[in-house]
Amino acid sequence: MSIALQLEGVSKSFGGLKVIDDVSFSVPTGSRTALIGPNGAGKSTVFNLISGVYPIDSGRISALGQNITQMSVAHRVGHGIARSFQNIRLMPHLSTLENVMLGEHHRSRPWELVSSRKASAKARATLERAGLGTYPGQVVADLPYGIQKRIEVVRALMAEPRILLLDEPAAGLNNVETEELRRLLQTVSDSGVTLLVVEHDMPFVRHLCNHVVVLNFGRKIFEGTPEAVKQDAAVLEAYLGTPDAMEARHA
Amino acid sequence: MSGYLAGLLAMLSINIIVAYSVFLPGSAGLLNLGAAGFVLVGAYTAGALSSLYDMPLAPAIALGSAMSALVAFLIAFPILRTRGIYMVLATFAFAEVVGGVLLNIPSLGGAAGLSVMAYAGLPVVVPCAIGTVAFVAWLMRTRFGLSVRAIHDDESVAHLFGVHLRMTQVMALTLGGAVGGLGGALLVHQFNFIDVQSTGVLFSIYVLLYVLMGGTQTVWGPLFGAIFFTLVPEGLRKLSELDPSLKFLEGGRYIVFGVAVVLIMMLRPQGVITRTMIEGWGGSARKKEAGA
C-alpha cells in the first residue's frame, strides 16, 4: 500500500501555545481518510500546515513521495494538493465559473481568456458532474450556503489534485445535499484521488471513509479503521469529555 | 456637430479614459486618490515633447503614456508596502509630490502652466476612449483580470491558488498609470493647456467619485460613472441657461453631485452598476435565446 501523504513528528506553536504536538500519521494512496476530533483539537491547523499556509516548527511533511516541508503554498497546489475551507472562502463578487476556474489558475497564463466558452468548458463540465450546472454565471454571494460549499469543492477539483483536503465539507448541508456531496466525493475517490476529510458528521464519515485519524488537544490519539475507532478507549474518553456534543453529533 | 457638443464629447472621452486609470488599480482593491498624478505626468511629458521638441502628436502622446506608466511602476513597489488608509494617503501624497515637482520646472511653465500648439480633436480623442474601454474590457476577461478581482476579494486564497500578489498589483497600478498618462496627454492637446493648479486634489477626488459611484465590480461601472457625472452637471448647467428661474441649477449642479454621492453610498454603496445587475441582464438575454 503506498502512502500519498505523510506527517512525521509535526509540531506547531502559536505564541506560547503548542497547537500541534508531535503528530504523525499516514494517508494511504486512494483512501478516503477522515481527520476527526473534538473542537479545538487542531484539525484545521493540520490542514493549514499541509497546504502550506503556516510553516511547521518541527517534523516533516511528505506528499506523493516528495518532502514538501519547505515548499511554497502555490507550489503545493501545482504538486497536487488542493483544499476547501471550513468557512466558505469563495470570492464573493465573482461568478461561479470564475471562482471555480481559480482552481486551475496556477497552470494558466495571464493573457488567456477566462470567459470564452472554450476556456470555461472544463469548468462547466466539472460543475455539471457535481450537480451544479445551472449556476455558472451567477455571482456566488447570491447563492445559497449549500451550493457555495459544493462550489468550493469543485474549485479544489479543478486543480486536478492527487490529494484533496476537505475541511468540514458537509457542515451546514441538509440531508439531500450531504448525500449528493458524498456521491460526488465517492466518484472523485474512484478516479484515484486521495481524500483527507475533516468532519464532525459521523454518519457521513462512516459512510464515506475507510481510514480514520483522531486528534485531541493537538495530539494524535488513534489511527485505524472506522470500526476500530468506535471501540478505542482513548477516543471514547476524548469524546465523552463533552457528552452533550457527543449526543448531538451522533444524532 | 456644434462646437459646444464637440467640446463636450471630447471632455467626456477624456473623463472616461481617466476614470479607467482609477478603475484598474481600484479593481484590485487599491483605492487611488492620486489620479491627478498620472494625468499630470502624461500631460506634461506629451505637451513638452510636442511643443518644446516639435514631436508629432502620435509619438508624443504615446510617450506621455509610457512615461506615466514608468512612474507608476517605480512608485508601485513602495506604495504597495502601505495598507488601508495609509495607502490612500500615500497615493494622495504621490500626486501632490508630482504636482510640486512639475511646478518647479521653469521650462514647463511653472505655476503659469504649459501651453501647447498641437491640437487633438475628436477624431483622436474619441477612438482613444473607445480603445481604452475595449482594452480594459478585454483585460478583465483574461486570467490577469481574474487575478486582479481575486485579490480584491480574498488575497490569501488567491495566493493559495497561484496568484502572484505583488506582481499583479504592480501591473494593475502600472496599467492604471499608462491609461492615466494617455488621458493627460490627450487632455493637454485638446485644451492646448495644462497646469498643476486645475489638476489637483479636486480633480482626483472627482474622478475617484465617478468610478466609485459607477461601480468597480464590472468594467461598465466607470463608463457609466464618467458619462453620468459628466453629462448630468453639464445638462443642468444648460438648463439653467435656458430659463432664468432655473438659475440656481448652475451652482446647484455640484450640490446635486454631492447629494448623489451621499445617497449612493447610503443606498447602493457598491455603485450603480453591479455584477449581479450585469449577470441579470445576461441571464434574461440567455433565457430569451433559449425560448424559456
Add this chain to the structure above:
Amino acid sequence: MQLLQQIVNGLMLGGILAFVAVAFTLTIGMLNFLNFTIPALFMLAGMVTWALSSSGGHFMGLGWHWTYAAAAGIAVAVLASLLIERFTYRYMKARFGDATEHALPLVSSLGFLIIFEHLAMMFWSGDPQRFELPFKSSTLEIGGLMFGIPHLISLASAIVLVALLNGILERTRLGRALRSIAENPDAATLMGVEVQRIVPVVFVIAGVLSALAGILYAASYGTVTPFMGDAIATDAIAGMVLGGLGNIWGAIAGGLLVGLVKVLAISTFGAEIEKIPVWGLLLVILIVRPQGLFGHTRIGKGKF
C-alpha cells in the same frame, strides 16, 4: 532675524494646522474614519462668522458683533458635523456593521464636502471676502520679532484645548467610554457603553476644533472663501500622519512641524516649492514609518 521671524510665522500657521490635525486624528483614532468634511466645517465656521458680522447685502449679512457671529459659526459647524455623524458614520454602522469595512464613510464625507462648499458658493459667491476683526492687525513685538495676536491665541488655545481633551480622555468616564469604543466598539456595547450617544461627542469635538481653527484662520489672514478649507485640510492631514494617526499630541507637533516646513520652504525657495518638502516627507514617512514620529493607536491596517 529674518529666519527667526519666519520660524515664528511658521509656528503661527502651525498652530492653526494643529487644531485641524487634532480634529482629524481624533476622528481617525476613535472611529477609524478619515473625515473629509472637516475642511468644510472649518470653512463654514469662518464664512458664517464673516457673514453674520458684516452687513453687506449678502446672505446672513446681519452685522452682528463678532463674538455672537463666532458663536454662531461654531454652532453651525457643530450642527453640520452631527449631520455627518448621522448620515455617514451611524448609518453605515447600522447598515453594514463595521462602518469602516469599506471606504464608505470616507467617500460619503467627500460628498458632504462638495455639498457644503457649493452651498457656500451659492450663498456667498466664490470670491474671497475680506474679514476684518478689530484685533486682526494687532501684533506683539518681542525682541524684534512680530507675533500676530490672533496667531498667538491660536497656538495657546490649541495647547490648552488639547491638554483639556487629553484630560477628558484619560480621566473621565466619558473619556474611558471613548477609548473603549476606539478599541472595540462591539465589546464596548457589551460593557454597557452607549455607543449611540457617545460617538456624536467625537463629532462635536471635531466640529468645535475645526470651527475654532476656521475662525482663527479668518482672523489671522483676513480672508474667507468657500474653498478655504481645502489647502488647510491637506496640510493638516500631513501633520496628522507625521504625528501618528490617532495621537493627539502628535497631531499638534505634526501640525506645527508642517506649518514650519511650509513657511520656511516658501521663504527660502519661493511659493512653488511648498508641496515638495511637505508631501515628499509625508510619502517617505508613510512608506518607511507609517506610525509617524510619535507612534499611533491601533488603526487602519484593516481595510479603511
